[in-house]
Amino acid sequence: MYFNNQIPNQPKQMSCKNCSSTLVNYSLFCNQCGAKIVNDRITIKNISADAFQNIFGWDNRFFLTFRKLITAPQILIGEYLNGTRKKYINPFTFLGIGSAIAIFVFNFFADDFLALQVDSNKQTIEMTSKIMSSRFGSDFDVESFKKDQLKLITKMNTLTLKYFNILVLLLIPIYTFIAKLVYRKPYNYAEHLVINSFIQGITFWAMTFIFVISIYTSPTIYLLSIFFSIFFYTYAYGKLYNLTIAESILKIFLFIAILLGTIIALFILSFVFGYIFAALFS
Numbered sequence: 001m002y003f004n005n006q007i008p009n010q011p012k013q014m015s016c017k018n019c020s021s022t023l024v025n026y027s028l029f030c031n032q033c034g035a036k037i038v039n040d041r042i043t044i045k046n047i048s049a050d051a052f053q054n055i056f057g058w059d060n061r062f063f064l065t066f067r068k069l070i071t072a073p074q075i076l077i078g079e080y081l082n083g084t085r086k087k088y089i090n091p092f093t094f095l096g097i098g099s100a101i102a103i104f105v106f107n108f109f110a111d112d113f114l115a116l117q118v119d120s121n122k123q124t125i126e127m128t129s130k131i132m133s134s135r136f137g138s139d140f141d142v143e144s145f146k147k148d149q150l151k152l153i154t155k156m157n158t159l160t161l162k163y164f165n166i167l168v169l170l171l172i173p174i175y176t177f178i179a180k181l182v183y184r185k186p187y188n189y190a191e192h193l194v195i196n197s198f199i200q201g202i203t204f205w206a207m208t209f210i211f212v213i214s215i216y217t218s219p220t221i222y223l224l225s226i227f228f229s230i231f232f233y234t235y236a237y238g239k240l241y242n243l244t245i246a247e248s249i250l251k252i253f254l255f256i257a258i259l260l261g262t263i264i265a266l267f268i269l270s271f272v273f274g275y276i277f278a279a280l281f282s
Helices: 044-056 061-071 073-081 091-108 110-139 142-162 164-183 189-216 219-241 245-281
Strands: 013-015 022-024
Touching (some): 073 219, 091 110, 091 164, 110 142, 110 219, 164 189, 189 219
Protein backbone atom coordinates (compact mmCIF):
# COMPACT_ATOMS: atom_id res chain seq x y z
CA MET A 1 0.00 0.00 0.00
CA TYR A 2 1.33 3.39 -0.94
CA PHE A 3 0.93 6.50 1.21
CA ASN A 4 1.15 10.11 0.15
CA ASN A 5 3.56 11.77 2.59
CA GLN A 6 2.54 15.29 1.57
CA ILE A 7 0.39 17.18 4.07
CA PRO A 8 -2.76 18.30 2.25
CA ASN A 9 -3.55 22.01 1.92
CA GLN A 10 -0.11 23.00 3.20
CA PRO A 11 0.51 26.66 2.33
CA LYS A 12 3.09 27.26 -0.34
CA GLN A 13 6.35 28.89 0.59
CA MET A 14 7.33 31.98 -1.37
CA SER A 15 9.79 34.86 -1.05
CA CYS A 16 9.22 38.57 -0.64
CA LYS A 17 9.94 40.30 -3.93
CA ASN A 18 11.48 43.25 -2.10
CA CYS A 19 13.77 41.70 0.55
CA SER A 20 13.72 37.97 -0.45
CA SER A 21 12.56 36.85 3.02
CA THR A 22 10.53 33.63 3.19
CA LEU A 23 6.78 34.18 3.31
CA VAL A 24 3.74 32.04 3.86
CA ASN A 25 1.21 32.07 1.07
CA TYR A 26 -1.81 34.34 1.62
CA SER A 27 0.29 36.84 3.60
CA LEU A 28 -0.74 40.42 2.95
CA PHE A 29 2.52 42.05 4.09
CA CYS A 30 6.13 40.93 4.55
CA ASN A 31 6.93 40.40 8.23
CA GLN A 32 10.54 41.53 7.64
CA CYS A 33 10.38 44.71 5.52
CA GLY A 34 6.66 45.49 5.76
CA ALA A 35 6.16 45.62 2.00
CA LYS A 36 2.71 44.84 0.64
CA ILE A 37 2.46 41.44 -1.09
CA VAL A 38 1.29 41.92 -4.67
CA ASN A 39 0.23 38.88 -6.72
CA ASP A 40 -2.04 40.56 -9.27
CA ARG A 41 -0.84 41.57 -12.71
CA ILE A 42 -0.41 45.25 -13.46
CA THR A 43 -3.43 46.91 -15.02
CA ILE A 44 -4.20 50.53 -15.88
CA LYS A 45 -6.78 50.57 -13.12
CA ASN A 46 -4.52 49.43 -10.28
CA ILE A 47 -1.48 51.53 -11.27
CA SER A 48 -3.73 54.61 -11.54
CA ALA A 49 -5.20 53.88 -8.12
CA ASP A 50 -1.76 53.33 -6.58
CA ALA A 51 -0.36 56.51 -8.14
CA PHE A 52 -3.30 58.61 -6.93
CA GLN A 53 -3.02 57.18 -3.41
CA ASN A 54 0.76 57.66 -3.26
CA ILE A 55 0.60 61.26 -4.47
CA PHE A 56 -2.66 62.59 -3.07
CA GLY A 57 -3.56 60.14 -0.33
CA TRP A 58 -4.04 61.91 3.01
CA ASP A 59 -2.34 59.02 4.80
CA ASN A 60 0.70 58.84 2.53
CA ARG A 61 4.08 59.48 4.12
CA PHE A 62 4.58 63.00 2.80
CA PHE A 63 1.17 64.36 3.83
CA LEU A 64 1.30 62.51 7.14
CA THR A 65 4.73 64.03 7.86
CA PHE A 66 3.59 67.50 6.79
CA ARG A 67 0.38 67.30 8.84
CA LYS A 68 2.09 65.97 11.97
CA LEU A 69 4.84 68.61 11.80
CA ILE A 70 2.21 71.34 11.83
CA THR A 71 -0.12 69.86 14.44
CA ALA A 72 2.19 67.83 16.69
CA PRO A 73 5.90 68.23 15.83
CA GLN A 74 6.97 66.72 19.14
CA ILE A 75 5.17 63.45 18.35
CA LEU A 76 6.58 63.10 14.83
CA ILE A 77 10.14 64.05 15.77
CA GLY A 78 10.04 61.96 18.95
CA GLU A 79 8.76 58.89 17.10
CA TYR A 80 11.22 59.30 14.24
CA LEU A 81 14.21 59.66 16.57
CA ASN A 82 13.04 56.64 18.58
CA GLY A 83 12.90 54.42 15.49
CA THR A 84 9.41 54.84 14.00
CA ARG A 85 10.56 55.73 10.49
CA LYS A 86 8.55 53.59 8.10
CA LYS A 87 5.44 55.77 8.15
CA TYR A 88 7.27 59.12 7.86
CA ILE A 89 9.23 60.56 4.96
CA ASN A 90 13.01 60.85 5.42
CA PRO A 91 13.83 64.32 6.89
CA PHE A 92 16.47 65.05 4.26
CA THR A 93 14.05 64.06 1.48
CA PHE A 94 11.43 66.31 3.09
CA LEU A 95 13.95 69.16 3.19
CA GLY A 96 14.98 68.48 -0.41
CA ILE A 97 11.37 68.61 -1.66
CA GLY A 98 10.73 71.89 0.16
CA SER A 99 13.92 73.53 -1.13
CA ALA A 100 13.33 72.23 -4.68
CA ILE A 101 9.82 73.73 -4.74
CA ALA A 102 11.21 77.03 -3.41
CA ILE A 103 13.99 77.10 -6.02
CA PHE A 104 11.53 76.40 -8.83
CA VAL A 105 9.03 79.08 -7.74
CA PHE A 106 11.68 81.73 -6.96
CA ASN A 107 13.38 81.21 -10.32
CA PHE A 108 10.06 81.08 -12.21
CA PHE A 109 9.24 84.50 -10.71
CA ALA A 110 12.89 85.63 -10.67
CA ASP A 111 12.19 89.26 -11.58
CA ASP A 112 9.44 89.48 -8.97
CA PHE A 113 11.71 87.84 -6.38
CA LEU A 114 14.51 90.37 -6.98
CA ALA A 115 12.08 93.32 -6.99
CA LEU A 116 10.53 92.03 -3.77
CA GLN A 117 13.91 91.82 -2.06
CA VAL A 118 14.76 95.37 -3.13
CA ASP A 119 11.42 96.73 -1.91
CA SER A 120 11.70 94.94 1.43
CA ASN A 121 15.19 96.44 1.98
CA LYS A 122 14.43 100.03 0.90
CA GLN A 123 13.43 101.12 4.40
CA THR A 124 16.63 99.67 5.86
CA ILE A 125 18.71 101.47 3.22
CA GLU A 126 16.81 104.71 3.91
CA MET A 127 17.49 104.47 7.65
CA THR A 128 21.16 103.60 7.11
CA SER A 129 21.62 106.52 4.68
CA LYS A 130 20.15 108.97 7.24
CA ILE A 131 22.51 107.68 9.95
CA MET A 132 25.50 107.94 7.61
CA SER A 133 24.45 111.42 6.46
CA SER A 134 24.07 112.73 10.02
CA ARG A 135 27.49 111.34 10.89
CA PHE A 136 29.47 112.52 7.87
CA GLY A 137 27.43 115.59 6.95
CA SER A 138 27.49 117.14 3.47
CA ASP A 139 30.53 115.06 2.45
CA PHE A 140 28.33 111.98 2.32
CA ASP A 141 26.61 111.35 -1.04
CA VAL A 142 23.23 109.91 -0.01
CA GLU A 143 21.92 109.16 -3.50
CA SER A 144 25.10 107.34 -4.57
CA PHE A 145 25.01 105.33 -1.35
CA LYS A 146 21.37 104.29 -1.97
CA LYS A 147 22.10 103.36 -5.56
CA ASP A 148 25.16 101.29 -4.60
CA GLN A 149 23.25 99.49 -1.83
CA LEU A 150 20.39 98.60 -4.18
CA LYS A 151 22.87 97.23 -6.72
CA LEU A 152 24.58 95.20 -3.99
CA ILE A 153 21.27 93.76 -2.75
CA THR A 154 20.24 92.83 -6.30
CA LYS A 155 23.59 91.16 -6.92
CA MET A 156 23.46 89.24 -3.64
CA ASN A 157 19.92 88.01 -4.27
CA THR A 158 20.82 86.99 -7.83
CA LEU A 159 23.59 84.85 -6.37
CA THR A 160 21.15 83.52 -3.77
CA LEU A 161 18.84 82.35 -6.54
CA LYS A 162 21.72 80.78 -8.42
CA TYR A 163 23.24 78.95 -5.47
CA PHE A 164 20.13 78.42 -3.32
CA ASN A 165 20.70 74.67 -2.94
CA ILE A 166 24.31 75.20 -1.88
CA LEU A 167 23.24 77.80 0.70
CA VAL A 168 20.75 75.31 2.13
CA LEU A 169 23.50 72.71 2.51
CA LEU A 170 25.73 75.27 4.23
CA LEU A 171 23.12 76.80 6.53
CA ILE A 172 21.51 73.61 7.85
CA PRO A 173 24.72 72.43 9.62
CA ILE A 174 25.13 75.94 11.09
CA TYR A 175 21.53 76.03 12.35
CA THR A 176 22.04 72.55 13.78
CA PHE A 177 25.24 73.51 15.59
CA ILE A 178 23.56 76.56 17.15
CA ALA A 179 20.51 74.49 18.12
CA LYS A 180 22.82 71.99 19.82
CA LEU A 181 24.39 74.84 21.82
CA VAL A 182 21.06 76.40 22.77
CA TYR A 183 18.81 73.38 23.41
CA ARG A 184 21.53 70.84 24.26
CA LYS A 185 20.63 67.44 25.78
CA PRO A 186 19.17 64.86 25.39
CA TYR A 187 19.78 65.02 21.62
CA ASN A 188 23.15 64.74 19.87
CA TYR A 189 24.25 66.68 16.79
CA ALA A 190 22.92 64.11 14.30
CA GLU A 191 19.51 64.12 15.99
CA HIS A 192 19.43 67.92 15.95
CA LEU A 193 20.27 67.70 12.23
CA VAL A 194 17.15 65.58 11.69
CA ILE A 195 15.05 68.06 13.72
CA ASN A 196 16.34 71.05 11.76
CA SER A 197 15.77 69.31 8.42
CA PHE A 198 12.11 68.76 9.30
CA ILE A 199 11.72 72.36 10.52
CA GLN A 200 13.44 73.94 7.53
CA GLY A 201 11.41 71.75 5.17
CA ILE A 202 8.20 73.31 6.55
CA THR A 203 9.80 76.77 6.47
CA PHE A 204 10.56 76.48 2.73
CA TRP A 205 6.93 75.58 2.01
CA ALA A 206 5.75 78.59 4.03
CA MET A 207 8.27 80.92 2.36
CA THR A 208 7.12 79.80 -1.07
CA PHE A 209 3.43 80.18 -0.22
CA ILE A 210 3.90 83.66 1.31
CA PHE A 211 6.11 84.71 -1.62
CA VAL A 212 3.40 83.84 -4.18
CA ILE A 213 0.80 85.74 -2.15
CA SER A 214 3.08 88.79 -1.86
CA ILE A 215 3.52 88.94 -5.66
CA TYR A 216 -0.20 89.48 -6.14
CA THR A 217 -0.80 91.62 -3.05
CA SER A 218 1.95 93.63 -1.36
CA PRO A 219 5.75 93.14 -1.10
CA THR A 220 5.63 93.77 2.65
CA ILE A 221 3.65 90.54 3.10
CA TYR A 222 6.83 88.62 2.27
CA LEU A 223 8.25 89.79 5.61
CA LEU A 224 5.78 87.38 7.22
CA SER A 225 8.04 84.54 6.08
CA ILE A 226 10.72 85.76 8.51
CA PHE A 227 8.23 85.88 11.39
CA PHE A 228 6.88 82.45 10.46
CA SER A 229 10.40 80.96 10.42
CA ILE A 230 11.09 82.31 13.91
CA PHE A 231 7.65 81.31 15.20
CA PHE A 232 7.77 77.75 13.84
CA TYR A 233 11.31 77.17 15.11
CA THR A 234 10.20 78.35 18.57
CA TYR A 235 7.00 76.30 18.38
CA ALA A 236 8.63 73.03 17.23
CA TYR A 237 11.51 73.07 19.71
CA GLY A 238 9.23 74.33 22.48
CA LYS A 239 6.87 71.39 21.95
CA LEU A 240 9.74 68.91 21.67
CA TYR A 241 11.41 70.09 24.89
CA ASN A 242 8.10 70.84 26.66
CA LEU A 243 9.18 74.45 27.30
CA THR A 244 7.05 77.24 28.72
CA ILE A 245 6.36 80.29 26.54
CA ALA A 246 8.92 82.32 28.50
CA GLU A 247 11.56 79.59 28.15
CA SER A 248 10.87 79.27 24.41
CA ILE A 249 11.24 83.03 23.89
CA LEU A 250 14.54 83.12 25.80
CA LYS A 251 15.87 80.17 23.81
CA ILE A 252 14.96 81.67 20.43
CA PHE A 253 16.50 85.04 21.38
CA LEU A 254 19.70 83.22 22.33
CA PHE A 255 19.56 81.27 19.05
CA ILE A 256 19.15 84.48 16.99
CA ALA A 257 21.93 86.24 18.93
CA ILE A 258 24.39 83.39 18.26
CA LEU A 259 23.28 83.22 14.61
CA LEU A 260 23.83 86.96 14.08
CA GLY A 261 27.18 86.74 15.85
CA THR A 262 28.18 83.84 13.58
CA ILE A 263 27.15 85.76 10.44
CA ILE A 264 29.08 88.86 11.54
CA ALA A 265 32.15 86.74 12.37
CA LEU A 266 31.99 85.01 8.98
CA PHE A 267 31.59 88.37 7.23
CA ILE A 268 34.63 89.82 9.04
CA LEU A 269 36.70 86.71 8.27
CA SER A 270 35.75 86.79 4.60
CA PHE A 271 36.64 90.49 4.44
CA VAL A 272 40.02 89.91 6.12
CA PHE A 273 40.89 86.92 3.93
CA GLY A 274 39.74 88.83 0.85
CA TYR A 275 41.95 91.78 1.79
CA ILE A 276 44.94 89.48 2.43
CA PHE A 277 44.36 87.63 -0.84
CA ALA A 278 44.10 90.90 -2.77
CA ALA A 279 47.30 92.22 -1.11
CA LEU A 280 49.25 89.05 -1.92
CA PHE A 281 48.22 88.77 -5.54
CA SER A 282 47.81 92.42 -6.56
